[in-house]
Amino acid sequence: MHMADALISPAVGGALWTATAGLTAWSAKKLNEDFDDRKVPLMGALGAFVFAAQMINFTIPATGSSGHLGGGMALAVLLGPYAAFLTMASILTIQSLFFADGGLLALGCNIFNLGFFPCFIAYPLIYKKIAGENPSAGKIFAGATLASLAGLQLGAFGVVVETVASGISDLPFSTFLLLMQPIHGAIGIVEGLVTAAVITFVWKARPEVLLLAEKSSAEGFSIKAVFVGLIAAAVITGGIFSWFASVHPDGLEWALFHASGKEEFRNPEESAHSLLAGIQEKTAVMPDYGFKNSRTVQEDATASEEQWPAVSIGTSTAGIVGGGLTLFFAGLVGFLLRLIGRSRQASPGR
Amino acid sequence: MKGMPPETCGMSRLDSAVGSMKDQDRPAGRERTVRCIDPRAMLITTFIYIAVVTSFEKFDLLGLLPLVIYPLFIMELNNLSPGAIGRKLLYVSPCALMIGIFNPLFDNRVVLHLGSLAVSGGWISFTVLMVKFVLTASAALILAAICGFDTLCVALEKLKMPKVFVSQLLFMHRYIFLTADEASRMVRAHSVRSFRRKGMKIKVFGSLCGQLLLRTLDRALRIRHAMVSRGFRGDVPLIRELKAGKGDTAFVFLWTAFFIIARCFNLPQLLGAFVMDKFA
Numbered sequence: 001m002h003m004a005d006a007l008i009s010p011a012v013g014g015a016l017w018t019a020t021a022g023l024t025a026w027s028a029k030k031l032n033e034d035f036d037d038r039k040v041p042l043m044g045a046l047g048a049f050v051f052a053a054q055m056i057n058f059t060i061p062a063t064g065s066s067g068h069l070g071g072g073m074a075l076a077v078l079l080g081p082y083a084a085f086l087t088m089a090s091i092l093t094i095q096s097l098f099f100a101d102g103g104l105l106a107l108g109c110n111i112f113n114l115g116f117f118p119c120f121i122a123y124p125l126i127y128k129k130i131a132g133e134n135p136s137a138g139k140i141f142a143g144a145t146l147a148s149l150a151g152l153q154l155g156a157f158g159v160v161v162e163t164v165a166s167g168i169s170d171l172p173f174s175t176f177l178l179l180m181q182p183i184h185g186a187i188g189i190v191e192g193l194v195t196a197a198v199i200t201f202v203w204k205a206r207p208e209v210l211l212l213a214e215k216s217s218a219e220g221f222s223i224k225a226v227f228v229g230l231i232a233a234a235v236i237t238g239g240i241f242s243w244f245a246s247v248h249p250d251g252l253e254w255a256l257f258h259a260s261g262k263e264e265f266r267n268p269e270e271s272a273h274s275l276l277a278g279i280q281e282k283t284a285v286m287p288d289y290g291f292k293n294s295r296t297v298q299e300d301a302t303a304s305e306e307q308w309p310a311v312s313i314g315t316s317t318a319g320i321v322g323g324g325l326t327l328f329f330a331g332l333v334g335f336l337l338r339l340i341g342r343s344r345q346a347s348p349g350r
Numbered sequence: 351m352k353g354m355p356p357e358t359c360g361m362s363r364l365d366s367a368v369g370s371m372k373d374q375d376r377p378a379g380r381e382r383t384v385r386c387i388d389p390r391a392m393l394i395t396t397f398i399y400i401a402v403v404t405s406f407e408k409f410d411l412l413g414l415l416p417l418v419i420y421p422l423f424i425m426e427l428n429n430l431s432p433g434a435i436g437r438k439l440l441y442v443s444p445c446a447l448m449i450g451i452f453n454p455l456f457d458n459r460v461v462l463h464l465g466s467l468a469v470s471g472g473w474i475s476f477t478v479l480m481v482k483f484v485l486t487a488s489a490a491l492i493l494a495a496i497c498g499f500d501t502l503c504v505a506l507e508k509l510k511m512p513k514v515f516v517s518q519l520l521f522m523h524r525y526i527f528l529t530a531d532e533a534s535r536m537v538r539a540h541s542v543r544s545f546r547r548k549g550m551k552i553k554v555f556g557s558l559c560g561q562l563l564l565r566t567l568d569r570a571l572r573i574r575h576a577m578v579s580r581g582f583r584g585d586v587p588l589i590r591e592l593k594a595g596k597g598d599t600a601f602v603f604l605w606t607a608f609f610i611i612a613r614c615f616n617l618p619q620l621l622g623a624f625v626m627d628k629f630a
Contacts, residue, residue: 004446005486006479010401028512038574040514044521045570048529049563051522055367055530056537058555069559090518094526097494097502098371100487101442105400168408168479169449170456170472190552197556202563209567329419 001155001184002095002110005103009166016162017108023116024089027082039083046078047087051094058194072118073148074195077127077140078202078209081119088115113158118151126150135210140203141196148192149185156184368530370438389497389505391598395605396493400486402609408475409461412619414482416612420605421488428496435491439484450479499523508592528569533562 005013031039050071057068071091075084089111095101102110130143160180164173171179203210399420406414425432454472462469494502500520507516536558540550550558574582611617 002442002445004442004483005400005404005490006446006483007449008404010405013404014401024515025512028514031514038571040517041521041573041577042567042570043518045525045529045566045573046563047518047522048525049566051526052530052533053559053562056533056550056555056559058550058552086515086518087522090515090522093519094499094523096490097499098491099367099442100438100491103400103486104397104490104493105404105486163449168475170453170475171449172456194552194556194559197552198559198563201556201560202567205560205564206567 001113001152001159002092002102003106003113003159003162005105007163007166007168008103008106008109009168010105012162012166013105013108015108016112017105020089020108020111020116023085023112023120027085030082031086039079043079043083043087043090046075047090050075050087051091069194069198070114070118070148070152070191072114073122073127073144073151073192074198076119076123077144077199081123084123085111085115085119088119109158109162113155113162117154117158118147121154122147122151135203137200137203141200144196144199145189145192148195149188152184152188152191153181156180365530365534368527368534371526386597387601388592388594388598389501390509390592390594391602392493392497393502393505393509395602396489398602398606399489399609402613403482403485403489405613406478406482408478409471410616411474411478411481413612413616414478414485416617417485417609420609421485421492424492424496425488428492430492430495435488435495438491439487442487443480443483446479446483450476450483453479504592525569529562529566532565536562 050069053069054071055068072084072088075087078084079087092102092107092110092114096104096107096110127143127147130146131139135143157177157180160173160176163169164171164176169176199210399417403414403417424430425435453476454470457472457475458470460468461471461474497505500523503516503519503523506519507513537550540554540558544550
């Protein structure tokens with residue numbers, strides 16, 4: 001469920017980055033307020049555990065496919081929400097840097113989907129309510145299973161909203177939702193059972209570990225404060241990063257347009273992006289793979305459909321020639337650098 | 351080895367992941383050209399690059415092409431293997447592929463004729479998505495390979511990331527090798543005792559992970575005792591100094607200027623038009 005950079009727009013990526021940075025700072029502040037020096041090495045070791053456990057697959061009965069531990073809920077139960085969120089963020093950071101599993105711009109989205117939902121929504125609102133003050137093996141099992149399932153469903157919903165809002169995929173919102181939620185529902189049940197099995201195992205063997213998490217979990221936790229902060233961060237950053245956004249209506253605008261009949265939030269004339277797009281429009285012979293002269297004709301065409309320009313062989317040829325030359329020059333730069341590197345290696349004394 | 355479980359025949363997924371991390375850390379120790387650049391400058395340039403690449407229109411394949419130069423230039427300058435980066439990209443490409451492949455299904459308007467071949471808008475947007483994926487993911491991998499993880503953590507701290515988060519990253523990076531090694535041994539032990547049975551039952555997985563978790567907790571306790579006895583008070587001091595010079599500033603500004611020019615002007619189109627004008 002790790003999103004790649006190619007699937008999101010800078011506006012969505014930037015907004016989620018800011019929200020996640022705010023959550024990280026807030027979690028770090030909360031951890032410092034209630035400092036326990038046992039937590040720091042424990043967080044590191046458990047982060048490494050989840051990283052390793054994610055690589056061990058188990059067989060899903062009667063399907064022939066396999067699954068692995070997600071880790072967000074297990075971390076929340078073992079460390080409490082703040083430390084778990086930071087640990088999950090560190091796991092995803094390492095995965096994006098070393099394995100390109102989830103992009104750097106999409107890191108905010110991935111931390112939000114896989115860290116925020118299990119740690120700050122599913123753990124306090126589902127697991128804690130079910131497990132209660134005096135947990136038993138049965139309560140822990142039921143709470144961990146349901147909370148894991150809910151966390152994964154919310155994460156999958158986050159992926160759908162973020163992808164559609166970015167306007168990269170042509171998948172309609174409802175179709176994408178119908179594809180994602182049932183699949184992650186099935187995965188969530190299995191993952192929930194596995195998470196519950198691991199937590200119950202620890203509770204039986206080392207109940208004091210779960211008590212350590214209890215101490216720092218719900219005290220002073222205000223979900224309202226989290227939401228207000230997130231919305232403010234998203235609005236501010238969305239405004240800034242929308243400078244880089246597409247000139248086409250994005251998925252969120254598309255949804256607004258179909259819901260209200262108006263693209264109320266579109267004001268391209270005032271954005272920095274429109275300035276950049278304007279420059280490109282003036283200089284490009286084939287803007288948006290389109291052509292200057294054909295654009296005005298098309299603006300009069302059917303408004304409901306995304307428009308494509310008429311084709312001119314001359315400009316197409318120029319584009320193909322230019323594209324080929326660009327790739328040729330890029331390859332040439334690489335080739336020359338390699339030659340220089342080899343000649344340096346051959347004569348290290350110089 | 352025929353008939354043996356996959357984990358015993360070759361490298362398990364864990365072994366290969368840890369091997370890959372070690373490989374990626376190794377080149378960072380060598381002297382290289384861009385390694386002289388401040389990691390903060392590399393980090394900022396990479397972020398700007400990714401933001402610019404993702405800001406391109408979903409059909410603007412041509413405009414995106416000049417941005418191939420950045421990863422190519424940095425890779426060649428630092429003797430990074432394109433094959434190794436390509437293999438990692440292949441491994442994580444299914445996510446982008448699975449979502450992008452719906453574009454040709456939902457957008458089948460023909461927008462381009464290449465001879466007798468009609469190309470739909472969906473195929474173009476799918477290609478743009480995959481090109482964006484390759485460029486952005488390789489930029490992230492190159493960043494980690496050039497700077498090295500420890501140096502990147504120092505850069506993050508200097509860029510005002512919370513200290514506890516940076517400490518967590520450093521701790522985890524060290525423990526991954528130990529924990530993964532332990533997990534790998536457990537998985538191998540299970541494989542050689544499971545009499546050619548493929549995969550692992552959920553119940554077995556639960557106890558295996560539980561055991562691994564208990565060992566991890568024990569290790570965390572031992573580490574804490576060792577650290578406390580050496581004066582640990584919850585903060586990992588990073589004594590490495592970073593000095594950003596004029597070269598670092600120039601690196602960021604020159605690349606940023608190139609990215610902005612490539613974003614604002616369709617360079618391949620201009621180049622093509624110029625060549626056609628001169629030679630046609």
